[in-house]
Amino acid sequence: MLFRDPDFRYGLKKGVPIALGYAPVAFTFGILAVSGGIPPSLAVLISLTNLTSAGQFAGTKLIIAGAPLFEIALTTLVINIRYLLMSFALSQKLLPNTSMLKRALISFGITDETFALAALEKDDISFSYMVGLICLPYWGWALGTALGAMVFSVLPGLVQNAMGIALYAMFIALIVPGGKKSRAVLAIVAIAVTISSLFTWVPGLKQVSAGWSTIIATLAACLAGAVFFPREEV
Amino acid sequence: MSRILAAVFLMAVVTYIPRALPMTFIKKRLTSSFIRSFLYYVPYAALAAMTFPAILYSTGDLTSALIGMGVALVLAFYEKGLLIVALGAIAAVFFSQILL
Numbered sequence: 001m002l003f004r005d006p007d008f009r010y011g012l013k014k015g016v017p018i019a020l021g022y023a024p025v026a027f028t029f030g031i032l033a034v035s036g037g038i039p040p041s042l043a044v045l046i047s048l049t050n051l052t053s054a055g056q057f058a059g060t061k062l063i064i065a066g067a068p069l070f071e072i073a074l075t076t077l078v079i080n081i082r083y084l085l086m087s088f089a090l091s092q093k094l095l096p097n098t099s100m101l102k103r104a105l106i107s108f109g110i111t112d113e114t115f116a117l118a119a120l121e122k123d124d125i126s127f128s129y130m131v132g133l134i135c136l137p138y139w140g141w142a143l144g145t146a147l148g149a150m151v152f153s154v155l156p157g158l159v160q161n162a163m164g165i166a167l168y169a170m171f172i173a174l175i176v177p178g179g180k181k182s183r184a185v186l187a188i189v190a191i192a193v194t195i196s197s198l199f200t201w202v203p204g205l206k207q208v209s210a211g212w213s214t215i216i217a218t219l220a221a222c223l224a225g226a227v228f229f230p231r232e233e234v
Numbered sequence: 235m236s237r238i239l240a241a242v243f244l245m246a247v248v249t250y251i252p253r254a255l256p257m258t259f260i261k262k263r264l265t266s267s268f269i270r271s272f273l274y275y276v277p278y279a280a281l282a283a284m285t286f287p288a289i290l291y292s293t294g295d296l297t298s299a300l301i302g303m304g305v306a307l308v309l310a311f312y313e314k315g316l317l318i319v320a321l322g323a324i325a326a327v328f329f330s331q332i333l334l
Binding site for chain 1: 235237238239240241242243244245246247248249250251252253254255256257258259260261262263264267268269270271272273275276277278279280281282283284285286287288289292293294298299302303306307309310311313314315316317318319320322323324325327328331332
Protein backbone atom coordinates (compact mmCIF):
# COMPACT_ATOMS: atom_id res chain seq x y z
CA MET A 1 0.00 0.00 0.00
CA LEU A 2 1.25 3.41 -1.03
CA PHE A 3 0.07 5.16 2.15
CA ARG A 4 2.06 2.80 4.36
CA ASP A 5 5.19 3.19 2.23
CA PRO A 6 7.76 5.25 4.20
CA ASP A 7 9.17 6.65 0.93
CA PHE A 8 5.73 7.93 -0.03
CA ARG A 9 5.21 9.55 3.36
CA TYR A 10 8.66 11.12 3.27
CA GLY A 11 7.96 12.51 -0.21
CA LEU A 12 4.58 13.80 0.90
CA LYS A 13 6.22 15.68 3.76
CA LYS A 14 8.81 17.19 1.44
CA GLY A 15 6.00 18.36 -0.86
CA VAL A 16 4.18 20.42 1.76
CA PRO A 17 6.27 23.61 1.46
CA ILE A 18 6.21 23.36 -2.34
CA ALA A 19 2.42 23.09 -2.33
CA LEU A 20 2.07 26.08 -0.03
CA GLY A 21 4.51 28.10 -2.11
CA TYR A 22 2.63 27.20 -5.29
CA ALA A 23 -0.71 28.41 -3.99
CA PRO A 24 -0.05 32.17 -4.32
CA VAL A 25 1.54 31.71 -7.75
CA ALA A 26 -1.34 29.54 -8.99
CA PHE A 27 -3.67 32.12 -7.48
CA THR A 28 -2.02 34.77 -9.64
CA PHE A 29 -2.38 32.48 -12.64
CA GLY A 30 -6.10 32.08 -11.97
CA ILE A 31 -6.47 35.84 -11.83
CA LEU A 32 -4.51 36.33 -15.05
CA ALA A 33 -6.51 33.71 -16.96
CA VAL A 34 -9.97 34.81 -15.86
CA SER A 35 -9.28 38.52 -16.23
CA GLY A 36 -8.24 37.70 -19.81
CA GLY A 37 -11.62 36.11 -20.52
CA ILE A 38 -10.83 32.44 -19.97
CA PRO A 39 -13.62 30.62 -18.03
CA PRO A 40 -12.59 29.54 -14.49
CA SER A 41 -13.12 25.84 -15.30
CA LEU A 42 -10.69 26.07 -18.22
CA ALA A 43 -8.15 27.92 -16.09
CA VAL A 44 -8.23 25.01 -13.63
CA LEU A 45 -8.01 22.52 -16.51
CA ILE A 46 -4.84 24.27 -17.71
CA SER A 47 -3.28 23.89 -14.25
CA LEU A 48 -4.37 20.23 -13.98
CA THR A 49 -2.95 19.25 -17.37
CA ASN A 50 0.11 21.50 -17.62
CA LEU A 51 1.38 21.78 -14.04
CA THR A 52 4.08 24.28 -14.89
CA SER A 53 4.50 27.95 -14.13
CA ALA A 54 6.36 29.81 -16.88
CA GLY A 55 5.04 27.63 -19.72
CA GLN A 56 1.37 27.92 -18.88
CA PHE A 57 1.60 31.63 -18.03
CA ALA A 58 3.10 32.29 -21.47
CA GLY A 59 0.75 29.92 -23.28
CA THR A 60 -2.29 31.41 -21.59
CA LYS A 61 -1.21 34.96 -22.41
CA LEU A 62 -0.96 33.89 -26.05
CA ILE A 63 -4.42 32.26 -25.96
CA ILE A 64 -5.82 35.52 -24.60
CA ALA A 65 -4.00 37.49 -27.30
CA GLY A 66 -5.59 35.21 -29.93
CA ALA A 67 -2.28 33.82 -31.22
CA PRO A 68 -2.29 30.92 -33.71
CA LEU A 69 -2.11 27.40 -32.22
CA PHE A 70 1.30 26.74 -33.74
CA GLU A 71 2.82 29.76 -32.03
CA ILE A 72 1.26 28.78 -28.71
CA ALA A 73 2.66 25.25 -28.93
CA LEU A 74 6.12 26.38 -30.04
CA THR A 75 6.49 29.05 -27.35
CA THR A 76 5.38 26.63 -24.63
CA LEU A 77 7.73 23.95 -25.94
CA VAL A 78 10.75 26.27 -25.95
CA ILE A 79 10.05 27.38 -22.39
CA ASN A 80 9.75 23.74 -21.33
CA ILE A 81 12.84 22.36 -23.10
CA ARG A 82 14.73 22.81 -19.81
CA TYR A 83 12.74 19.86 -18.46
CA LEU A 84 14.79 17.62 -20.80
CA LEU A 85 17.84 18.36 -18.67
CA MET A 86 15.97 17.92 -15.39
CA SER A 87 14.37 14.68 -16.53
CA PHE A 88 17.78 13.44 -17.68
CA ALA A 89 19.32 14.28 -14.31
CA LEU A 90 16.50 12.48 -12.45
CA SER A 91 16.82 9.42 -14.71
CA GLN A 92 20.22 8.93 -13.09
CA LYS A 93 18.81 9.26 -9.60
CA LEU A 94 15.77 7.04 -9.89
CA LEU A 95 16.22 3.42 -8.74
CA PRO A 96 17.31 1.58 -11.93
CA ASN A 97 14.68 -1.16 -11.60
CA THR A 98 11.76 1.31 -11.86
CA SER A 99 9.46 0.23 -14.71
CA MET A 100 8.90 2.34 -17.81
CA LEU A 101 5.21 2.86 -17.01
CA LYS A 102 6.08 4.19 -13.57
CA ARG A 103 8.74 6.42 -15.09
CA ALA A 104 6.25 7.79 -17.63
CA LEU A 105 3.76 8.47 -14.82
CA ILE A 106 5.99 10.39 -12.44
CA SER A 107 7.67 12.38 -15.18
CA PHE A 108 4.37 14.26 -15.49
CA GLY A 109 5.07 15.75 -12.06
CA ILE A 110 8.56 17.09 -12.75
CA THR A 111 8.55 20.82 -12.06
CA ASP A 112 11.42 23.16 -11.26
CA GLU A 113 10.74 22.69 -7.54
CA THR A 114 9.94 18.96 -7.35
CA PHE A 115 12.98 18.38 -9.54
CA ALA A 116 15.21 20.47 -7.30
CA LEU A 117 14.11 18.70 -4.11
CA ALA A 118 14.42 15.23 -5.69
CA ALA A 119 17.80 16.00 -7.29
CA LEU A 120 19.17 17.37 -4.01
CA GLU A 121 18.24 14.23 -2.05
CA LYS A 122 21.31 12.42 -0.73
CA ASP A 123 20.24 8.93 -1.81
CA ASP A 124 18.62 7.39 -4.86
CA ILE A 125 14.91 8.07 -5.18
CA SER A 126 12.02 5.64 -5.65
CA PHE A 127 8.72 5.73 -7.51
CA SER A 128 6.71 6.09 -4.30
CA TYR A 129 8.91 8.95 -3.11
CA MET A 130 8.21 10.83 -6.35
CA VAL A 131 4.45 10.15 -6.14
CA GLY A 132 4.44 11.51 -2.59
CA LEU A 133 6.52 14.53 -3.54
CA ILE A 134 4.27 15.43 -6.49
CA CYS A 135 0.92 14.81 -4.78
CA LEU A 136 0.41 17.96 -2.70
CA PRO A 137 2.07 20.45 -5.08
CA TYR A 138 -0.26 19.14 -7.83
CA TRP A 139 -3.39 19.83 -5.81
CA GLY A 140 -1.96 23.07 -4.40
CA TRP A 141 -1.43 24.27 -7.94
CA ALA A 142 -4.98 23.35 -9.02
CA LEU A 143 -6.65 24.67 -5.88
CA GLY A 144 -4.72 27.94 -5.97
CA THR A 145 -5.80 28.42 -9.59
CA ALA A 146 -9.44 27.78 -8.70
CA LEU A 147 -9.31 30.29 -5.83
CA GLY A 148 -7.64 32.93 -7.97
CA ALA A 149 -10.16 32.40 -10.75
CA MET A 150 -13.05 32.85 -8.33
CA VAL A 151 -11.91 35.94 -6.44
CA PHE A 152 -9.93 37.64 -9.19
CA SER A 153 -11.66 40.98 -8.91
CA VAL A 154 -11.68 41.25 -5.14
CA LEU A 155 -7.96 41.20 -4.50
CA PRO A 156 -6.16 44.56 -4.41
CA GLY A 157 -3.45 45.01 -7.04
CA LEU A 158 -0.71 45.49 -4.45
CA VAL A 159 -1.16 41.98 -3.05
CA GLN A 160 -1.15 40.58 -6.59
CA ASN A 161 2.14 42.36 -7.31
CA ALA A 162 3.74 41.12 -4.13
CA MET A 163 2.87 37.48 -4.88
CA GLY A 164 4.77 37.64 -8.16
CA ILE A 165 8.02 37.17 -6.25
CA ALA A 166 6.98 33.89 -4.53
CA LEU A 167 8.46 31.38 -7.01
CA TYR A 168 11.74 33.24 -7.29
CA ALA A 169 12.05 33.38 -3.50
CA MET A 170 11.57 29.60 -3.44
CA PHE A 171 14.31 29.21 -6.04
CA ILE A 172 16.61 31.30 -3.85
CA ALA A 173 15.75 29.13 -0.84
CA LEU A 174 16.79 26.07 -2.86
CA ILE A 175 20.05 27.51 -4.23
CA VAL A 176 21.59 29.39 -1.30
CA PRO A 177 22.14 26.52 1.18
CA GLY A 178 24.06 24.59 -1.51
CA GLY A 179 26.11 27.65 -2.39
CA LYS A 180 27.08 28.11 1.25
CA LYS A 181 28.54 24.64 1.42
CA SER A 182 30.34 24.46 -1.91
CA ARG A 183 32.52 26.95 -3.76
CA ALA A 184 31.87 25.01 -6.96
CA VAL A 185 28.10 25.52 -6.64
CA LEU A 186 28.67 29.22 -5.99
CA ALA A 187 30.76 29.49 -9.15
CA ILE A 188 28.14 27.64 -11.21
CA VAL A 189 25.40 29.94 -9.89
CA ALA A 190 27.52 33.01 -10.73
CA ILE A 191 28.10 31.78 -14.29
CA ALA A 192 24.42 30.97 -14.86
CA VAL A 193 23.28 34.33 -13.49
CA THR A 194 25.85 36.23 -15.58
CA ILE A 195 24.76 34.53 -18.80
CA SER A 196 21.04 35.02 -18.17
CA SER A 197 21.76 38.70 -17.36
CA LEU A 198 23.58 39.07 -20.67
CA PHE A 199 20.54 37.62 -22.46
CA THR A 200 18.30 40.08 -20.65
CA TRP A 201 20.20 43.31 -21.05
CA VAL A 202 22.70 43.14 -23.93
CA PRO A 203 21.27 44.48 -27.21
CA GLY A 204 21.11 41.72 -29.82
CA LEU A 205 21.14 38.95 -27.22
CA LYS A 206 17.84 40.33 -25.90
CA GLN A 207 16.03 38.79 -28.89
CA VAL A 208 16.66 35.31 -27.49
CA SER A 209 13.54 34.04 -25.68
CA ALA A 210 13.54 33.35 -21.95
CA GLY A 211 13.22 29.61 -22.63
CA TRP A 212 16.37 29.41 -24.74
CA SER A 213 18.38 31.74 -22.51
CA THR A 214 17.66 29.46 -19.51
CA ILE A 215 18.79 26.43 -21.48
CA ILE A 216 21.97 28.06 -22.79
CA ALA A 217 22.88 29.46 -19.35
CA THR A 218 22.27 26.06 -17.70
CA LEU A 219 24.28 24.13 -20.30
CA ALA A 220 27.21 26.55 -20.16
CA ALA A 221 27.33 26.73 -16.36
CA CYS A 222 27.11 22.93 -15.94
CA LEU A 223 29.72 22.37 -18.63
CA ALA A 224 32.08 24.74 -16.80
CA GLY A 225 31.25 22.90 -13.57
CA ALA A 226 32.02 19.48 -15.06
CA VAL A 227 35.34 20.74 -16.51
CA PHE A 228 36.64 22.82 -13.61
CA PHE A 229 34.93 21.19 -10.61
CA PRO A 230 34.54 17.50 -11.46
CA ARG A 231 33.02 15.64 -8.54
CA GLU A 232 34.93 12.67 -7.15
CA GLU A 233 32.32 10.63 -5.34
CA VAL A 234 29.27 10.95 -7.64
CA MET B 235 -14.07 27.64 -26.86
CA SER B 236 -12.87 24.65 -28.86
CA ARG B 237 -9.87 26.72 -29.97
CA ILE B 238 -8.95 27.26 -26.31
CA LEU B 239 -9.38 23.55 -25.59
CA ALA B 240 -7.14 22.65 -28.53
CA ALA B 241 -4.53 25.13 -27.29
CA VAL B 242 -4.67 23.70 -23.75
CA PHE B 243 -4.25 20.17 -25.12
CA LEU B 244 -1.24 21.19 -27.24
CA MET B 245 0.33 23.00 -24.29
CA ALA B 246 -0.09 19.91 -22.13
CA VAL B 247 1.56 17.71 -24.76
CA VAL B 248 4.59 19.94 -25.35
CA THR B 249 5.00 20.31 -21.59
CA TYR B 250 4.89 16.56 -20.97
CA ILE B 251 7.21 15.41 -23.75
CA PRO B 252 10.46 17.02 -22.55
CA ARG B 253 9.69 15.88 -19.00
CA ALA B 254 9.03 12.30 -19.98
CA LEU B 255 11.50 11.40 -22.73
CA PRO B 256 14.81 11.15 -20.82
CA MET B 257 13.41 9.73 -17.59
CA THR B 258 11.28 7.10 -19.30
CA PHE B 259 13.87 5.81 -21.75
CA ILE B 260 17.24 6.26 -20.04
CA LYS B 261 17.26 3.45 -17.53
CA LYS B 262 20.98 2.83 -17.55
CA ARG B 263 23.27 4.53 -15.06
CA LEU B 264 25.91 6.52 -16.90
CA THR B 265 29.33 6.01 -15.41
CA SER B 266 31.13 8.97 -16.95
CA SER B 267 32.18 11.24 -14.10
CA PHE B 268 31.99 14.17 -16.52
CA ILE B 269 28.29 13.62 -17.21
CA ARG B 270 27.52 12.89 -13.57
CA SER B 271 29.24 16.09 -12.46
CA PHE B 272 27.40 18.01 -15.18
CA LEU B 273 24.02 16.68 -14.04
CA TYR B 274 24.82 17.33 -10.39
CA TYR B 275 25.08 21.04 -11.15
CA VAL B 276 21.87 21.26 -13.23
CA PRO B 277 19.47 22.23 -10.41
CA TYR B 278 21.70 25.06 -9.21
CA ALA B 279 22.40 26.40 -12.70
CA ALA B 280 18.82 26.14 -13.97
CA LEU B 281 17.23 27.73 -10.89
CA ALA B 282 19.84 30.50 -10.80
CA ALA B 283 19.37 31.33 -14.49
CA MET B 284 15.59 31.41 -14.08
CA THR B 285 15.74 33.59 -10.96
CA PHE B 286 18.08 36.37 -12.00
CA PRO B 287 17.41 38.82 -13.50
CA ALA B 288 13.73 37.77 -13.93
CA ILE B 289 13.10 38.38 -10.21
CA LEU B 290 13.77 42.10 -10.73
CA TYR B 291 10.71 42.34 -12.99
CA SER B 292 8.40 40.15 -10.92
CA THR B 293 6.70 42.78 -8.77
CA GLY B 294 6.01 45.74 -11.01
CA ASP B 295 8.81 47.97 -9.69
CA LEU B 296 12.54 47.56 -9.22
CA THR B 297 12.84 48.90 -5.65
CA SER B 298 10.36 46.48 -4.10
CA ALA B 299 11.82 43.60 -6.12
CA LEU B 300 15.33 44.37 -4.83
CA ILE B 301 14.07 44.53 -1.24
CA GLY B 302 12.15 41.27 -1.68
CA MET B 303 15.22 39.60 -3.18
CA GLY B 304 17.40 40.85 -0.32
CA VAL B 305 15.01 39.48 2.27
CA ALA B 306 14.83 36.13 0.43
CA LEU B 307 18.64 35.91 0.27
CA VAL B 308 19.04 36.61 3.99
CA LEU B 309 16.31 34.13 5.01
CA ALA B 310 17.74 31.50 2.65
CA PHE B 311 21.25 32.08 4.04
CA TYR B 312 19.93 31.13 7.47
CA GLU B 313 18.23 28.10 5.83
CA LYS B 314 14.70 29.04 6.82
CA GLY B 315 12.96 26.68 4.37
CA LEU B 316 10.95 27.24 1.20
CA LEU B 317 7.77 28.59 2.69
CA ILE B 318 9.26 31.06 5.15
CA VAL B 319 11.53 32.44 2.45
CA ALA B 320 8.60 32.83 0.02
CA LEU B 321 6.28 34.44 2.58
CA GLY B 322 9.07 36.71 3.85
CA ALA B 323 9.77 37.95 0.33
CA ILE B 324 6.05 38.51 -0.39
CA ALA B 325 5.64 40.48 2.84
CA ALA B 326 8.77 42.55 2.15
CA VAL B 327 7.52 43.45 -1.34
CA PHE B 328 4.05 44.25 -0.06
CA PHE B 329 5.22 46.60 2.68
CA SER B 330 7.87 48.31 0.57
CA GLN B 331 5.20 49.06 -2.05
CA ILE B 332 2.93 50.55 0.58
CA LEU B 333 5.62 52.57 2.35
CA LEU B 334 7.87 53.74 -0.47
